[in-house]
Amino acid sequence: MLNANGTPERFAQYGLPVVADSLPDWPGPLAGVLAGMDWAAAQGATSIVSAAADTPFFPRDLVSRLQAATGPSGLAVAATRDNGELWRHPTFGLWPVALRDDLRAALKDGLRKVVQWTEAHEAGLAEFSTDPFDPFFNINTPEDIAMAEVLAGQA
Template structure:
């Protein structure tokens, strides 16, 4: 499969960071979203940002800003759906998503997800935790445009947990190494910012 568009998911409310746009916090002198753009951008055929509220606050990045099409902040699946609707309008067959708060995401994310896709075309990223158990990272995925109506119906029916929906469609798993640290390390608290600063300097 050739490159597909990418969507950065930044629609959360960052309650553990005191609210606001977590992706605009700085790590290693740059905002989180800049790290994500630099890593994901070369892997995909164009980028968009899923975020709610005034899109002007992201104008400097020059990306389309896609608001959730489902009310009441139902979570990342709404951002995935917004991305699928955007991609469908461009004639794309799928999208790759990444969370906006992960400054070390893999530089081969898109290719590995495509290689791991299940029969439905879905795939999620995963990595081992400290105990060796595989942990899925459901905001990092390959999502076929052909399933967007099914996803819309699921959201309207109350589904919020990503893996409930992806498991029902037989999503494949792309397993990434978590050494020397997990590339899906994400920023949720001020302490995480400090940890990321240390990792960035390592």
């Protein structure tokens, strides 16, 4: 399933269901997670894994590592360390569908910070190496595209 707002036909070539946020005013990444959880619940699934579309080098073992790292609520997010400092990459996560009503309420109450919600639910951390580069590098600018081309030669 692809979460996207706007005209879903622009993604027709991928052959995936396209689901828009269910809350108004595009309240951020957590709204996309909620849309995925709602869609998955209708399919009978118990959890979803999310990944950002602008991150071409995310780890191939993302799902298994997230599953192994789940916290007490069944939630897990990806993380890396840079010079000893922990960096969460919460758009890469394992999200139990059972938490969707709590997430919906939090979003309606104005919560927008992914890390704040995941920490409140004691998300486990699946830590990934940044050697030879951060696998969660994302593309936002033409310079990032140029860097991705260089990194693709190292991947």
